[in-house]
Amino acid sequence: MPSNNRRTFIGASVAAGFGSLAGFNRLQAHDSSTPAADESDxxxxxxxxxxxxxxxxxxxxxxxxxxxxxxxxxxxxxxxxxxxxxxxxxxxxxxxxxxxxxxxxxxxxxxxxxxxxxxxxxxxxxxxxxxxxxxxxxxxxxxxxxxxxxxxxxxxDTAPSSGYPTVDKWLAGTNEYDGTITDQTSTSLVEITTGANGNGGPFAFDPHAVKVSPGTTVRWSWTGTGGAHNIVFEDTDLGGETLHTESGVHFEETFSETGVFRYSCRPHRDIGHRGAIVVE
Known part of the structure; x- marks a missing residue:
């Protein structure tokens, strides 16, 4: 069902430039069993x-x-x-x-x-x-x-638990998500960085999970790194496919309905550029 939330697109479309994962090193593995938290030896x-x-x-x-x-x-x-x-x-x-x-x-x-x-x-x-x-x-x-x-x-590795299973499953394995949801319920305007460092490069939202109150405006600000990014929601018609490469604010949303809203940068969704808004 379409959302009643007010949405605003800011800025113009810019040609996409997709980021890439870093290359791998030469293999010289040895027999070992290392903790999941330390995978870089x-x-x-x-x-x-x-x-x-x-x-x-x-x-x-x-x-x-x-x-x-x-x-x-x-x-x-x-x-x-x-x-x-x-x-x-x-x-x-x-x-x-x-x-x-x-x-x-x-x-x-x-x-x-x-x-x-x-x-x-x-x-x-x-x-x-x-x-x-x-x-x-x-x-x-x-x-x-x-x-x-x-x-x-x-x-x-033990799965993170925030008390919001939908958020945990959506963000599991992304940007070292540990079940923490940033509480911004007392703030009327929240800014989230798009293209923040994470997931092997500038492919993260910061913070990537936020709790807000109804009526809060969330604003996404691009860093201008990591190629082209957009904001696309999974379960509602919020956001859009428009890609931006330049820094600045290009999208904001005032959330009037309660619920869990999952979203991603579509070009980098599969490498973990995902986020969530909890409205309650």
Whole structure:
């Protein structure tokens, strides 16, 4: 249903220039299990590990802490890959690996010895399960194809909890979200920075979760970095596709209705440039 909130677009459209993720370093990984909060340990960092992993989709860690227990597929389209290769789950989650390719033999073996599916087999429908009961980072391989890039990782990390599950799921894994929602209920005008530092570059909102009272005006101010950004809401017709690259205020909204309003910068939504407004 369209919102009754008043919206104002400020400024003119400017040609887009999309930001990009930083490149990865050369792989020189070693067997280890490091805490999820510390994934940057030189050449054995998680990014470096994933840089050498085969997968037809993405090198990012897919946050599945609010979803059903996940399944990782081996040999999609008969490739030597895990799909998805990198996932984040909450403690006490059971992960299932399922064989879908039969052109080669596969197995699932943690580099630190935490789990091992046994001898490599080529059998569609074969499954292996392991329950992760504590936080940590678990790299793994398919032994016959490890040197060819059949690598994966499971990051186990407690999910943030703000008391607003919709916000937590929306922001999980973005800009180090820890469940904090900035309380601005006593303020009539709130400003949010667009293109703030986060998510591997200038791809964040600051603050990325705000609580306001009905009647509050929220104003978004562009930093002018990170390429072109816009404000697009998920569950209502607020915002728009207009992209801006120059610094300054380009969009504001007065929220007259209570509720949770999720939004993003559409070009960088998938890398975590997302935010939320709680009105109550």
């Amino acid at each position: 030189g050449e054995s960092s998680l990014d470096t590990w994933l840089a050498a992993a085969n997968d037809p989709q993405t090198k990012q860690v897919l946050d599945l802490r609010y979803d059903d227990p996940p399944t990782v597929y081996l040999g999609v389209s008969n490739t030597k890959s895990f799909s998805p290769p990198a996932i984040k789950v909450a403690p006490d989650t059971t992960v299932t690996w399922e064989w879908v390719g039969e052109s080669a033999e596969y197995n699932v073996v943690a580099t630190d010895g935490t789990f091992d599916s046994g001898q490599a087999v080529a059998r569609i429908g074969e499954t292996f399960e392991y329950t992760f009961d504590a936080e940590g980072t678990h790299r793994y391989v398919s032994e016959p194809h490890a040197d060819a890039g059949m690598k994966g990782v499971v990051v186990v």
